[in-house]
Amino acid sequence: MLRLNEGRVAFLLVLPTLIILIGLAIFPLGWAGAIAFRVENLFRPDIGKWVGLRNFKHLLAEDTFWKSIRLTLVWCLCVVSIQMVLGFLFAMMLDTRARIVGVLRTLIVIPVFISPIAMGLTWQFMFEPVAGVINYCLELLGLPGGTWHTSTDTALMAVMIADIWQWTPFVTLILLAGMQGISPEVIEAARLDRVRGWKYITNIVIPLIWPVVMVVLLLRLVDSIRVFDLIYIITRGGPGTATLVASVYDFTIFQAGRLGVMAAYGFLILIVINIVVILFLRLLYRQEKEARRVQKA
Amino acid sequence: MRNPIRKAVDVAAVFLVAIYLAPIYWISLTSIKPMNEINSKEPVWIFEPTMEHYVQAFERFEFGKALLNSSIIVFSATFITMILALIAAYALSRMKMRGADVLSLFILSLRFMPAVVIAMPYYLMFLKAGLIDSHIGMIIVYVGYGLPFAVWIMRGFLKDLPKEIEEAARLDGLGWLSIIRRIILPLSGPGIAVTAIFTFVFNWNEYLFALYLTQANAVTLPIQIAKMVDAYTVLWGTISASVVMQLVPMVVVVFLLQRHMIRGLALGAVK
Numbered sequence: 001m002l003r004l005n006e007g008r009v010a011f012l013l014v015l016p017t018l019i020i021l022i023g024l025a026i027f028p029l030g031w032a033g034a035i036a037f038r039v040e041n042l043f044r045p046d047i048g049k050w051v052g053l054r055n056f057k058h059l060l061a062e063d064t065f066w067k068s069i070r071l072t073l074v075w076c077l078c079v080v081s082i083q084m085v086l087g088f089l090f091a092m093m094l095d096t097r098a099r100i101v102g103v104l105r106t107l108i109v110i111p112v113f114i115s116p117i118a119m120g121l122t123w124q125f126m127f128e129p130v131a132g133v134i135n136y137c138l139e140l141l142g143l144p145g146g147t148w149h150t151s152t153d154t155a156l157m158a159v160m161i162a163d164i165w166q167w168t169p170f171v172t173l174i175l176l177a178g179m180q181g182i183s184p185e186v187i188e189a190a191r192l193d194r195v196r197g198w199k200y201i202t203n204i205v206i207p208l209i210w211p212v213v214m215v216v217l218l219l220r221l222v223d224s225i226r227v228f229d230l231i232y233i234i235t236r237g238g239p240g241t242a243t244l245v246a247s248v249y250d251f252t253i254f255q256a257g258r259l260g261v262m263a264a265y266g267f268l269i270l271i272v273i274n275i276v277v278i279l280f281l282r283l284l285y286r287q288e289k290e291a292r293r294v295q296k297a
Numbered sequence: 298m299r300n301p302i303r304k305a306v307d308v309a310a311v312f313l314v315a316i317y318l319a320p321i322y323w324i325s326l327t328s329i330k331p332m333n334e335i336n337s338k339e340p341v342w343i344f345e346p347t348m349e350h351y352v353q354a355f356e357r358f359e360f361g362k363a364l365l366n367s368s369i370i371v372f373s374a375t376f377i378t379m380i381l382a383l384i385a386a387y388a389l390s391r392m393k394m395r396g397a398d399v400l401s402l403f404i405l406s407l408r409f410m411p412a413v414v415i416a417m418p419y420y421l422m423f424l425k426a427g428l429i430d431s432h433i434g435m436i437i438v439y440v441g442y443g444l445p446f447a448v449w450i451m452r453g454f455l456k457d458l459p460k461e462i463e464e465a466a467r468l469d470g471l472g473w474l475s476i477i478r479r480i481i482l483p484l485s486g487p488g489i490a491v492t493a494i495f496t497f498v499f500n501w502n503e504y505l506f507a508l509y510l511t512q513a514n515a516v517t518l519p520i521q522i523a524k525m526v527d528a529y530t531v532l533w534g535t536i537s538a539s540v541v542m543q544l545v546p547m548v549v550v551v552f553l554l555q556r557h558m559i560r561g562l563a564l565g566a567v568k
Contacts, residue, residue: 013392029414031422032415266411273409
């Protein structure tokens with residue numbers, strides 16, 4: 001009879017989770033991988049056949065594909081960098097023991113927990129060029145109102161503002177967790193050495209929370225590469241193709257029924273995300289080794 | 298003695314947070330404004346509050362049905378996810394198991410899977426299995442969606458419990474299941490609560506899978522609210538009332554979590 005040692009029991013306990021994740025993640029992934037090399041049409045299931053790399057060639061020849069790649073790149077660069085900077089500033093601001101700040105910390109994370117659909121609609125309502133409250137406020141300040149999500153020139157900026165608003169608090173919260181982990185002795189020592197202001201931030205705070213910074217950066221980057229809900233609800237990728245980032249474009253390919261091309265694009269997104277994750281994990285791992293060596297020395 | 302600069306920063310922080318949340322006040326205010334004052338060029342601040350938009354959301358836009366669907370799907374999925382995650386996380390964090398770290402990383406890595414890639418195969422699978430637009434189908438999808446993150450944070454919480462607990466229990470002759478049920482469960486209450494709440498939030502707000510996999514019968518709240526924009530001339534009153542009803546549970550959640558939230562997110566993100 002099979003003896004149940006600890007390792008076997010542990011494996012049995014993880015097994016249900018593994019089976020479910022293989023069924024719901026790995027298997028569909030394999031299926032999508034197969035479809036990427038086939039012609040499959042949602043509306044004409046009878047015409048499926050293997051076509052090798054044709055879907056990828058189709059994609060690479062499309063102008064819209066390259067536009068969506070450019071948009072996604074610009075999106076990630078702008079949104080993530082602004083969120084990191086603002087998030088860091090907010091975290092510095094909220095990193096104190098004052099009573100009121102505890103309440104503020106709770107309040108500021110509310111956006112993170114609200115669905116992008118609800119917030120997207122809220123922003124769309126506020127952006128309305130004629131009756132919207134944002135243009136009204138700008139006029140009060142003597143500034144010209146904008147066209148926001150309704151024109152090709154400003155749509156990308158408008159959805160960026162909505163996204164930055166929603167996710168900056170997430171960055172703040174995690175950086176704050178990192179800052180509160182800095183030991184009081186270090187802070188005291190810095191105070192005694194009169195390390196203050198800018199120097200305190202660059203020489204003490206940032207190096208000590210660097211691993212946390214890298215992790216938030218990774219999470220924000222991955223989520224920005226695959227952003228969908230917020231942009232889809234505000235602009236559907238438009239006007240024209242002004243906000244047609246990768247995931248939104250991929251969805252429109254699905255709606256057109258071109259499953260093969262859709263799967264091919266999905267795979268390209270997946271590969272990019274994988275590269276980003278692996279790069280970051282290697283960087284983090286190397287830094288950790290470095291830190292351990294420094295500690296030993 | 299308090300530093301005056303610090304005090305100024307604290308005051309500034311109060312203002313900043315108040316302004317930051319303006320979109321949420323604005324949408325809440327709009328949801329109780331009379332119809333003809335919503336679209337006026339000058340924002341109206343003083344008005345007779347009305348509940349008509351809330352009534353409209355239920356009567357004309359089937360908000361009640363979507364609310365019921367979301368509740369059934371999200372509660373069931375969260376419950377199943379938690380049972381699976383707790384058992385798996387216990388094994389991965391507190392038992393001697395070869396490859397536990399690699400397995401944990403594999404599970405975590407699935408959190409990075411872009412939903413667009415697997416939503417389409419789901420659609421085809423569900424079409425074959427007759428699960429399109431069904432509650433059971435959505436529950437299955439959300440279990441898979443929440444599980445990687447739930448296992449990962451739960452594992453972080455369980456790792457923090459002192460190692461000696463099980464040894465003492467085992468000396469008393471308790472088996473695996475009774476150790477989990479009688480000792481680990483009561484001790485990891487806060488961890489379980491935080492994990493369950495996060496799982497609940499992700500599912501409650503999820504849009505993309507529901508967009509692919511529901512049509513009429515199992516439509517969830519985000520889908521139903523988004524439909525309100527498509528269907529008629531845009532009725533901002535009704536939409537804002539629906540948005541408020543969708544987000545109120547989340548605001549409650551934030552207050553329930555309070556200080557656990559930082560720990561929960563930090564565990565999920567950092568460890």
